[in-house]
Amino acid sequence: xxxxxxxxxxxxxxxxxxxxxxxxxxxxxxxxxxxxxxxxxxxxxxxxxxxxxxxxxxxxxxxxxxxxxxxxxxxxxxxxxxxxxxxxxxxxxxxxxxxxxxxxxxxxxxxxxxxxxxxxxxxxxxxxxxxxxxxxxxxxxxxxxxxxxxxxxxxxxxxxxxxxxxxxxxxxxxxxxxxxxxxxxxxxxxxxxxxxxxxxxxxxxxxxxxxxxxxxxxxxxxxxxxxxxxxxxxxxxxxxxxxxxxxxxxxxxxxxxxxxx
Amino acid sequence: xxxxxxxxxxxxxxxxxxxxxxxxxxxxxxxxxxxxxxxxxxxxxxxxxxxxxxxxxxxxxxxxxxxxxxxxxxxxxxxxxxxxxxxxxxxxxxxxxxxxxxxxxxxxxxxxxxxxxxxxxxxxxxxxxxxxxxxxx
Numbered sequence: 001x002x003x004x005x006x007x008x009x010x011x012x013x014x015x016x017x018x019x020x021x022x023x024x025x026x027x028x029x030x031x032x033x034x035x036x037x038x039x040x041x042x043x044x045x046x047x048x049x050x051x052x053x054x055x056x057x058x059x060x061x062x063x064x065x066x067x068x069x070x071x072x073x074x075x076x077x078x079x080x081x082x083x084x085x086x087x088x089x090x091x092x093x094x095x096x097x098x099x100x101x102x103x104x105x106x107x108x109x110x111x112x113x114x115x116x117x118x119x120x121x122x123x124x125x126x127x128x129x130x131x132x133x134x135x136x137x138x139x140x141x142x143x144x145x146x147x148x149x150x151x152x153x154x155x156x157x158x159x160x161x162x163x164x165x166x167x168x169x170x171x172x173x174x175x176x177x178x179x180x181x182x183x184x185x186x187x188x189x190x191x192x193x194x195x196x197x198x199x200x201x202x203x204x205x206x207x208x209x210x211x212x213x214x215x216x217x218x219x220x221x222x223x224x225x226x227x228x229x230x231x232x233x234x235x236x237x238x239x240x241x242x243x244x245x246x247x248x249x250x251x252x253x254x255x256x257x258x259x260x261x
Numbered sequence: 262x263x264x265x266x267x268x269x270x271x272x273x274x275x276x277x278x279x280x281x282x283x284x285x286x287x288x289x290x291x292x293x294x295x296x297x298x299x300x301x302x303x304x305x306x307x308x309x310x311x312x313x314x315x316x317x318x319x320x321x322x323x324x325x326x327x328x329x330x331x332x333x334x335x336x337x338x339x340x341x342x343x344x345x346x347x348x349x350x351x352x353x354x355x356x357x358x359x360x361x362x363x364x365x366x367x368x369x370x371x372x373x374x375x376x377x378x379x380x381x382x383x384x385x386x387x388x389x390x391x392x393x394x395x396x397x398x
Contacts, residue, residue: 043326043329043331044308044324044326044331045305045306045308045324045326045331067331068330068331069326069328069329069330069331070329071329091395094396095300095392095395095396096300096396097300097301097302097327097328097330097332098302098328099396100330101330123328123329124328124329124330136329137329137330138329138330138331139324139330139331139332140331140332140333
């Protein structure tokens with residue numbers, strides 16, 4: 001049976017490295033988690049030059065480059081994160097990537113529905129009332145597929161706009177217009193802790209059961225080993241020649257000509 | 262040859278992880294099959310090794326990114342990279358548009374015997390058919 005690990009208030013390294021470590025331990029799992037501190041997480045092919053590294057340094061916001069795809073996300077404790085890690089030969093894993101996202105995002109859509117929000121998948125993200133509420137990305141680590149994403153409960157639009165090397169006010173406006181949160185939609189009574197059991201229940205139904213377990217020590221040991229690779233400048237700055245544009249959400253792209261940097 | 266809308270070139274060899282191989286003397290060109298590019302979707306990035314790097318049979322040598330998914334490219338044989346197709350690294354969408362022309366790597370083959378282990382078009386068609394059966398389930 002697929003394992004379920006629920007871990008809250010992780011430091012930023014553990015938040016990312018645990019799901020990188022699971023394939024190396026040959027563990028199929030659903031990992032539901034939150035971070036204790038804000039950080040920036042960029043996709044495997046994301047151009048680091050799009051990030052305002054001085055702002056991040058000054059404000060003690062670490063930057064992490066993940067092995068899997070997607071753009072740049074600003075993560076903090078107001079987002080509920082999930083990562084599905086399955087062997088790529090597992091019969092549950094659709095070969096066609098479009099289908100893979102559609103299939104594994106069903107429990108996330110169900111969770112939103114359970115709290116009164118009607119979500120729909122738009123290019124592998126989930127939108128509510130025309131705005132993005134959940135971003136998703138994925139890829140292969142060793143012989144495993146990893147699909148990860150978030151449910152945005154609350155969002156610091158200003159801080160997120162500031163982490164980019166672009167016209168920050170334009171970016172702020174674009175984010176306000178195109179990204180929503182659970183609290184924006186349903187009110188301030190909602191928090192990450194309230195969402196966790198609902199998301200867990202929907203994933204349990206989806207997978208016909210999950211084995212709730214304590215994270216094995218070996219997973220943390222390998223995560224700690226991986227840290228050496230992932231904090232290296234060479235890894236973080238591996239991609240520097242990408243497109244000079246920021247995708248706020250699908251279809252909303254700001255390019256270098258709008259930058260004031 | 263065409264299998265349910267996916268083209269296979271009769272004059273190429275194939276690897277089970279959906280790359281095509283064209284022999285050019287002691288070198289091979291490696292590309293991504295029509296089947297793989299269609300199922301992957303719009304390719305936004307290709308990440309490849311550098312000239313002089315080694316690739317290993319059945320092991321990942323690079324990645325392609327399609328719609329927020331980073332997938333792996335697997336080496337069809339052991340060899341040394343002698344050239345990278347800059348047309349592909351400059352604009353990865355060329356793989357979607359011209360999968361049979363958009364080779365990604367030119368490789369000097371280390372062990373020519375491994376060429377004989379590659380799939381003939383008919384055998385690759387069977388690999389595709391098996392995958393298509395899984396997709397339809």
